[in-house]
Amino acid sequence: MKWDHKDLLTIRDLSREEIILLLDTAESFKEVSRREIKKVPTLRGKTIITLFYEPSTRTRVSFEIAAKRLSADTINISVSTSSAVKGETLKDTGRNLESMRPDVIIIRHSVPGAPQMLSGVVRAAVVNAGDGAHEHPTQALLDLFTMRQKKQAIDGLKVAIVGDIAHSRVARSNIFALSKFDTEITCCGPPTMLPPYLEELGVKVEYHLEEAVRDKDVIMMLRIQKERGGISYIPSTKEYSSMYSLKEAHLKEARKDVIIMHPGPINRGVEISDEVADGPYSVILDQVENGVAVRMAVLFSLLGGES
Amino acid sequence: MEHNVLLDEKAIERSITRITHEILEKNQGSHDLCLIGIRTRGVFLAKRIQDKIREIEKKDLPLGILDITMYRDDVFKLKTPEVKKTDIAFNVNNAIIVLVDDVMYTGRTTRAAIDAIMDLGRPRKIQLAVLVDRGSRELPMHPDYTGILYPSGSEVEVFVKLREVDGTDEVLLAAAS
Numbered sequence: 129m130k131w132d133h134k135d136l137l138t139i140r141d142l143s144r145e146e147i148i149l150l151l152d153t154a155e156s157f158k159e160v161s162r163r164e165i166k167k168v169p170t171l172r173g174k175t176i177i178t179l180f181y182e183p184s185t186r187t188r189v190s191f192e193i194a195a196k197r198l199s200a201d202t203i204n205i206s207v208s209t210s211s212a213v214k215g216e217t218l219k220d221t222g223r224n225l226e227s228m229r230p231d232v233i234i235i236r237h238s239v240p241g242a243p244q245m246l247s248g249v250v251r252a253a254v255v256n257a258g259d260g261a262h263e264h265p266t267q268a269l270l271d272l273f274t275m276r277q278k279k280q281a282i283d284g285l286k287v288a289i290v291g292d293i294a295h296s297r298v299a300r301s302n303i304f305a306l307s308k309f310d311t312e313i314t315c316c317g318p319p320t321m322l323p324p325y326l327e328e329l330g331v332k333v334e335y336h337l338e339e340a341v342r343d344k345d346v347i348m349m350l351r352i353q354k355e356r357g358g359i360s361y362i363p364s365t366k367e368y369s370s371m372y373s374l375k376e377a378h379l380k381e382a383r384k385d386v387i388i389m390h391p392g393p394i395n396r397g398v399e400i401s402d403e404v405a406d407g408p409y410s411v412i413l414d415q416v417e418n419g420v421a422v423r424m425a426v427l428f429s430l431l432g433g434e435s
Numbered sequence: 436m437e438h439n440v441l442l443d444e445k446a447i448e449r450s451i452t453r454i455t456h457e458i459l460e461k462n463q464g465s466h467d468l469c470l471i472g473i474r475t476r477g478v479f480l481a482k483r484i485q486d487k488i489r490e491i492e493k494k495d496l497p498l499g500i501l502d503i504t505m506y507r508d509d510v511f512k513l514k515t516p517e518v519k520k521t522d523i524a525f526n527v528n529n530a531i532i533v534l535v536d537d538v539m540y541t542g543r544t545t546r547a548a549i550d551a552i553m554d555l556g557r558p559r560k561i562q563l564a565v566l567v568d569r570g571s572r573e574l575p576m577h578p579d580y581t582g583i584l585y586p587s588g589s590e591v592e593v594f595v596k597l598r599e600v601d602g603t604d605e606v607l608l609a610a611a612s
Contacts, residue, residue: 131516152517153516156519156520156521159521164555168551198505
């Protein structure tokens with residue numbers, strides 16, 4: 129199979145086969161992180177910039193570790209220390225960074241489509257690390273990787289995604305990715321947090337958590353996107369958590385071998401209880417571990433190969 | 436395309452038998468020996484050597500699988516950037532490693548394989564066994580055990596077929612397209 133993507137902007141751009149290729153590649157890179165010397169020379173001499181206009185712990189660190197384990201050089205720019213605070217536009221920032229000849233720019237931005245626009249002004253490969261409520265393709269890839277790892281196959285899975293769906297790029301990217309496989313997706317949350325287009329995407333809608341988790345193989349919990357106004361769509365956090373916080377009792381309705389996922393950061397007691405987050409069904413930390421391997425695969429696939 | 440047979444099933448079998456005996460002779464037995472096959476066909480050749488050593492020495496040698504993609508010097512020119520799994524479950528420190536590949540040509544694969552192994556530890560020795568040595572080296576590399584020496588340049592292509600993956604055992608020659 130030929131890989132000819134310059135960028136990774138959305139999961140929608142990838143075919144089912146390309147997703148599988150990335151997951152298989154990630155499988156091979158996982159071994160590197162378990163070595164005593166956690167480094168291979170594959171991307172030696174390549175420069176990778178992370179440009180984050182929104183806060184992040186996991187994603188930024190995960191990308192940086194992935195790049196470093198492949199021997200690429202990394203430079204991190206966060207908005208508080210960049211010229212953006214002096215009024216520079218994203219396009220100008222992009223052009224200036226381009227002049228220093230980076231090979232990849234990983235961007236997180238609150239505006240949907242920002243990575244797409246950046247891609248238009250730079251020759252470097254652009255990776256979307258989250259753009260507003262639009263997409264977060266590497267999160268969907270690591271989620272699929274984790275599902276495949278725990279359930280052996282993605283086809284046939286019944287997945288519930290619970291929470292602030294309307295403002296969640298993780299939900300969107302996962303819906304797009306899972307739709308490329310033979311899966312059944314159910315979204316659950318208060319009506320105000322469920323976007324109107326879900327049924328068009330072939331996604332089932334459920335307002336009651338007890339119903340949503342029934343017979344599911346995977347339950348993915350999401351936090352309320354406060355930075356995108358999520359909080360104003362519900363009467364109170366307390367009321368929200370009384371109806372949509374995943375507790376141990378809910379799991380009886382799900383499949384016996386259900387896995388509980390969460391992209392993080394988790395808000396304990398709001399969307400997920402301690403006993404579930406730290407319990408035996410939780411794969412939250414596996415997701416984080418897998419994130420490094422998946423991002424190594426993404427960087428390798430964008431840089432390795434004929435341009 | 437016209438094919439000439441360089442080695443048939445019997446000849447491959449005899450080569451592997453001889454290489455196995457040479458490995459045991461050179462290392463005075465199988466003590467500390469470990470086999471590492473280079474993907475794809477080197478792995479199956481390594482397994483056959485492992486089987487023969489089991490017959491002769493009544494001992495199972497550790498066998499590792501190596502994918503050298505992460506160490507290639509032409510990684511940015513690959514048509515499909517694909518990395519397959521490396522699986523070396525034993526400790527390479529102080530081991531005598533016999534690296535097994537199907538064809539040796541420029542020596543670049545061997546260089547990548549040695550670098551990959553060195554990143555896992557410090558073996559006592561690394562030796563190289565190949566079924567076909569085509570010569571035409573671009574790096575100063577030499578096999579320790581050779582099935583057949585067939586000096587040839589880029590005008591010829593060599594195809595190694597093994598029953599485990601190709602359903603048949605033979606080494607074919609064809610004019611390069």
